[in-house]
Amino acid sequence: MKRAFDKEHIIGVIGLLMLAYGCWKALFVVPAMNHFGEVGRIFFMHVPTAWNALLILTGSFILAIGALFNRKPSWDAALTGSVEVGVLYTALLVVQGSIWARPTFGIWWTWDPRLITAAILLIAFAGVLSARSFANNQGQRLRWTAVATIVAYIDVPIVYFIVKWLPRGIHQPHSFPSTVSTDYHLALRFNAIAMLLLGIWMTFRRARWILQQNAATAMSAAPGAALDAEGRTMVAGVEE
């Protein structure tokens, strides 16, 4: 049987093309930065990763609230997908920052407030996925994932504002379009939108996989049966 085309691939392809263009601009077109030289090109990957990590985890927070209210498996799948993508972006962010720090500050890591809160963010959301794996059924998985996401999200605004609250750290303060050379705007924006689109694509794909797994579990548990909202096997609407 021929499968229908998954529409999220359009988002993925646009994201990929935009990332290719943004990286080409960042690596070969924009001038090297004062003081940092070629190393400054790391910014065009690091900064969009940071924006999107916080943005995707904010999406997870919204999905978590929605999932708690409507208890639909599709919301649980989307929530899990977005948390996984958020963890991926945060992990990349921390590693990129570490590689950036080596040539510029001569260190791989320091106990800077922004670095510490970003590492806590990574551990907290990895913990959300870990908590999820211990749940016994789909209903419990949804509740645990949503509640843990809401709790872990407390760190997101802290990560964002910490450079304002404790400005004497090694990490630079917030940048704005007015404080960044106009030569760099296009590459930064292209990479940021590209990473957002790729993040959305990956979230959709992961959600599809989870829903497919749920359906397969229901089928193997009892042919012709389906899972209820709590993940229990139902046969002709009666819980087993």
Place this chain on the structure above:
Amino acid sequence: MKQLASLLTLIPALMMAASPAVVMAESPADQREVCDDDVDNDGDGLVDCDDIENCSSFHTCGQIQGGWSWVIAVYGLSFAGFAGYALYITRGLNRARKEEADNDQAR
């Protein structure tokens, strides 16, 4: 005794006047540039890394050598991360779909 007391008070005053530290504090031009405080410490009109003469050897100033290897490391790692996760979910989804198709066929 009085002469001795006035001598004792005079000695620290003379020592302070002769101290180079005091002279430096009074004259910004003789101060060293601190390269990461956003202040023109030595009064030459150049702040931090812009003061190339005094800050070129400071770790965040000057052109960092061997920059491309760090750039390639970051871009390569990021692409590997995206591609690795995309491959993981694509394989997982395809496997789950195949299982479903096999189940349908078995029925």
